Amino acid sequence: MSAVVDRFGGGVALVTGAGSGLGAAMAGHLAARGVHVVVTDVDGARAAGVATACVSAGGSAEAHVLDVADGHRVDAFFASVWAEHGEVDLVVANAGIESGDRVADTTPEQWRRVFAVNTDGAFHCARSSVQRMTGQERPGVLALVASVGSVTTLPYQSAYIASKQAVLGLAQCLDLELRAAEASVQVSALLPSWVRTRIFDDVRRGAEPVDALARTTFARMATSIQEQGMDPEEAASLLLEAVARGDFWCFTDPERAAQLFEERARTLRELRPPERSGWLGSATA
Numbered sequence: 001m002s003a004v005v006d007r008f009g010g011g012v013a014l015v016t017g018a019g020s021g022l023g024a025a026m027a028g029h030l031a032a033r034g035v036h037v038v039v040t041d042v043d044g045a046r047a048a049g050v051a052t053a054c055v056s057a058g059g060s061a062e063a064h065v066l067d068v069a070d071g072h073r074v075d076a077f078f079a080s081v082w083a084e085h086g087e088v089d090l091v092v093a094n095a096g097i098e099s100g101d102r103v104a105d106t107t108p109e110q111w112r113r114v115f116a117v118n119t120d121g122a123f124h125c126a127r128s129s130v131q132r133m134t135g136q137e138r139p140g141v142l143a144l145v146a147s148v149g150s151v152t153t154l155p156y157q158s159a160y161i162a163s164k165q166a167v168l169g170l171a172q173c174l175d176l177e178l179r180a181a182e183a184s185v186q187v188s189a190l191l192p193s194w195v196r197t198r199i200f201d202d203v204r205r206g207a208e209p210v211d212a213l214a215r216t217t218f219a220r221m222a223t224s225i226q227e228q229g230m231d232p233e234e235a236a237s238l239l240l241e242a243v244a245r246g247d248f249w250c251f252t253d254p255e256r257a258a259q260l261f262e263e264r265a266r267t268l269r270e271l272r273p274p275e276r277s278g279w280l281g282s283a284t285a
């Protein structure tokens with residue numbers, strides 16, 4: 001039996017960045033299990049396509065344009081969703097973008113955009129959900145999509161990795177805060193490993209990395225995610241079942257994540273200099 005059906009069936013979920021990849025797969029997974037899904041994305045056509053697919057498959061969904069980088073818009077939109085539906089059982093702060101250049105070649109605007117979407121976006125969703133979920137009759141769940149990158153270090157990925165380390169920090173601190181207040185709001189940190197999505201394609205359309213080695217590494221990662229990445233539907237199922245069970249830590253590959261946690265713990269315990277994480281295997285130059 002699906003924990004998602006038991007926990008969220010008949011309820012309402014809001015997913016950001018749900019027009020593609022993991023977000024689209026999570027929207028589909030939830031809709032197929034009797035959850036009404038508020039599908040949001042900065043790209044309205046993508047959001048509309050996913051909501052239509054959910055409805056065509058027999059589910060219930062609505063599509064909206066939402067840029068998670070805009071905190072005022074997020075708050076106004078969340079207010080309208082709560083006003084429309086009364087209570088929201090699950091918010092998945094999933095929207096995220098990649099980066100792939102040397103620090104020296106990253107412009108302040110590129111750095112800011114990665115943080116605006118990945119980190120500020122998670123904060124905006126957290127802030128706007130938690131205040132509304134507190135006091136709900138049905139306890140709400142806030143799922144923040146971090147990454148196994150939140151505990152790893154890689155060259156040419158500084159903006160993405162730093163932004164995702166911040167998302168994990170946000171999730172951990174918020175969880176403590178809510179438990180201290182005995183609030184009936186669950187926080188879950190989602191740490192996917194490699195999932196087959198378009199995340200590298202979108203950022204590459206913006207700008208190819210300037211440095212040759214960064215460009216080669218980025219191209220290998222873009223190829224590797226397609227060749228070795230998990231199917232998004234399988235990843236969505238693993239992550240959402242863990243969320244529905246009440247887990248704080250949610251993974252697509254728990255064994256690999258445990259190795260990375262051990263690697264990270266060893267580095268900190270033994271005060272080693274930063275090491276290139278092995279999580280991408282042959283994908284890195």
Ligand SMILES: NC(=O)c1ccc[n+]([C@@H]2O[C@H](COP(=O)([O-])OP(=O)(O)OC[C@H]3O[C@@H](n4cnc5c(N)ncnc54)[C@H](O)[C@@H]3O)[C@@H](O)[C@H]2O)c1
Pocket residue numbers: 016017018019020021022023040041042043046066067068069094095096097117145146147148149191192193194195196197198199200202225229
């Ligand atoms: N694919 C992986 O291997 C992987 C691994 C770890 C973590 N993640 C995380 O999973 C999440 C989803 O990534 P994905 O791989 O499905 O990528 P994706 O590119 O397929 O989907 C991301 C979606 O977010 C949307 N988006 C971008 N900027 C936005 C904004 N400002 N506001 C709202 N929506 C916005 C895009 O339009 C896109 O539809 C991200 O947070 C990513 O960091 C992915």
